[in-house]
Amino acid sequence: MKKILLHAYGNPGCGDDGLGDAFIREMESWVKKDGLHSIALDSNYQLNVEDVAEMVRYDIVIFVDASKADIGSYSFTTVQPAPHTSFTTHSIFPASLLSLCMELYTHHPLVYLLQIKGYQWEFSEGLSAEACKNLQNAVQFAQTTILNFHNQE
């Protein structure tokens, strides 16, 4: 049974930027209800370098983020390593974390990025109505996909 980490990032105080955190809350009840003990959940304002020490413990890592891009309701892509880093300490990207993981450890997980389309990003609590629909679509997709991963030997 595969060990899977779902790691969302974004700011719930900035409208639809909280899609990742909302996704984790939806998945939390599903994971508990179905007793999926090999699936771990995490959520933070942003990705950090120390997340590499956590991701290396899993077979599969799925990062979850809100997106402004024209992706439909959501998109699910494989992350390839890329050593891009930000000018300040503000952020590190999934591809950079995977690169760092490959440099530091002998094992590295398969990494995916689930992006959920958002629309408004100003200081506000709660998701827009359209983002809520996209969230439900993404949750349905993720549950099916994760169960497939989960049951792989």
Added chain:
Amino acid sequence: MAQKITIEPVTRVEGHGKVTIHLDEKGNVVRSRLHIVEFRGFERFIQGRPYWEAPVLVQRLCGICPVSHHLAAAKALDVIVGAGTGTGLSHTAEKIRRLMHYAQIFQSHALHFFHLASPDLLFGVDADPKVRNIISVARVNKELAVQGVLMRKFGQELIQATAGKKIHGTGAIPGGVNKNLSEEERDKFTKGAAPMNPGAMVAWAEEAIDFFKQYYKKNKEFIDTFSVFPSNHLSLVRKDGALDLYHGNIRAIDSEGKVILHDVDYQEYFNYIHEEVRSWSYMKFPYIAELGETEGWYRVGPLARLNTCNFIPTPLAQKEFEQYKANTDGKPNNMCMHTHYARLIELLHAAEVIKDLLNDSDLQGNELVRRGEKKHEGVGVIEAPRGTLFHHYRINDNDQVAMANLIVSTTNNNEPMNRAVNHVAKTMMTGKKEITEPMMNAIEVAIRAYDPCLSCATHAMGEMPLHIQVITADGMVVDEIKR
């Protein structure tokens, strides 16, 4: 034809800063500015909310230092619930908050050193930016990179043990804290398997200082001359003049060490510090009122703190502080790149404080909250990793926030960052019309020494990549680089 150069970051939420460098007809730099062009809306966002929500809500200002905002807001609300101005909490509550705060300082300083400074030092500030990053550090010096990752992890886990969840941390509440640190939680750190324990963190912090000192020995001229300019310096200091990152009075000194703000009570900060608005930036320009807008600007952060304090109250950091001060014969240090050195001494201090606090049985005490006579206004000030952070709230009779004013560390450093960019631009740009890689690197290094948080300063979340543009006096862009 006069010219202007612009550095402009792009972010997901469109919040960004940019740097413009203006050239005259002969190619001389006439002025440089760090512009912040993000809407500043957080103070309005929080108006009307019940005051007790503020310590949770304000964490959403910044994904880098949510703990600093959490604690500064809680300190302001301590005043409102009648728990005093920094000394009225129970021993347990104050020490839990200190542990949370020093863990934040520790992890933030570690991140800056390993993620941003060490690539510059290992590969040189002129190295290809594609190489100058933490991933390349991991390739050539795995031990250093692993230390950086684990120091961050140690600090973050301590924060989680004291503040609660990573998002919506609730540890500090008006008048105290909502939980103590159980013996089991404490033992996870004090008896943690090597290297995840306080002793290892102290040792690694010492190694980081040694790493910097070795670099300094070989590159003294660069470190001592890059972006050097005199300034005032401001921070909190403890009553006896010690470095204290959680609580104290405001002290400011000038570039020669003369005290210009004599340990004043921060509840009255608005009598001493005013904020200037300039048309070209959303970020305000704070200044010491008595000195005026032109002369009253100041630096905050590690460099300023080690200039204003008299001593550091932990032995290993104090020893390093004495060596550090010897570089300037005890006078204030105005050398921009020494900020990295100062930051590492604070990293060591934070590790020592954490080690001591974890052995203090007050952390397991049960008196968590104190309250007294309610007030309608309160100010909370804390030394965040990047410098002094002010939170000021006024509430109405319905317990709603009626007014909020925040002066964040990066805003305090607004004028110094502008000066730093100007200094570098004048040194490297005069007579040139194209942006070269060394010039781009130098501007980047100058701004980065302050570890600015534009998300924080403009009160909007976002990244901060870099974008440089050269524009002539008549407004024509003649060169442009994005990074």
